[in-house]
Amino acid sequence: MEVTNDWYLVLSAVLFAIGAVGLLIRRNPLVMFMCVELMLNAVNITFVALGTRLNDVGGQIAVFFVLVVAAVEVVVGLALVVAVNRRRAGATADDVSVLRG
């Protein structure tokens, strides 16, 4: 069976949905970060697949920027998670609501 361009788009849609569901139902900040990464990389697959289909390098350039922004997000996010976990161990995303003013 030939792997067409549509398969990559379907794969990226499935990965994006898995990431979104994980982001909705999980409460651990690190697992939620992983789900965000999954969604970002699903978007990357879409960019590359559509860039190939349209014969356009712009898709791969967008992937580069998405990767950089994902790295920045992980750097800041992990620092925040470590900071929160140092104050109260085993904190979930719900516990961060104590930051409310």
Place this chain on the structure above:
Amino acid sequence: MIVILFLFVIMLPRVDRAEEAAQGADRRPAAAAAVIGAALCGLVIVVTTVATDELGCRAAGDRAPTALHRCRVDRPGALFSDYATSFEITAAAALAIAVIGAVVLTRAVRKAATSSPISLRPPWSCPPLCLGATTATWATATRPDAADAAVDSAADGGEEA
């Protein structure tokens, strides 16, 4: 960075058990999230596969002057010419600022944790009873036949404390 994130998740002890304890037996949020996820999956598939067909750019070699083709980028070196400013802003500036911010954040928290009176107990102030209990649970999880011995040793540790 993603590898470091995976490392954090793998090193995290017993993520699921704490979550199950917090979540309880309520399965309604998970069901609602599954419905939302299925709808999202279908929507994204429709948008990416069908909508691009509607724009008339099905074939890769299609040279029809559609709206998408008018702003095409077909030079591989465009990242370093057309997008040079964006490239510098994201890759150099944002990443450097983020790393500096992360370092400042962790250092500031460490300073606050040593001086603040409401800082929660650090791991080294764990009493021997607590230490024995964690060892007992670990031994129970790994070797079921050694559970009794571990519980006994934990009880001994508690009495000594």
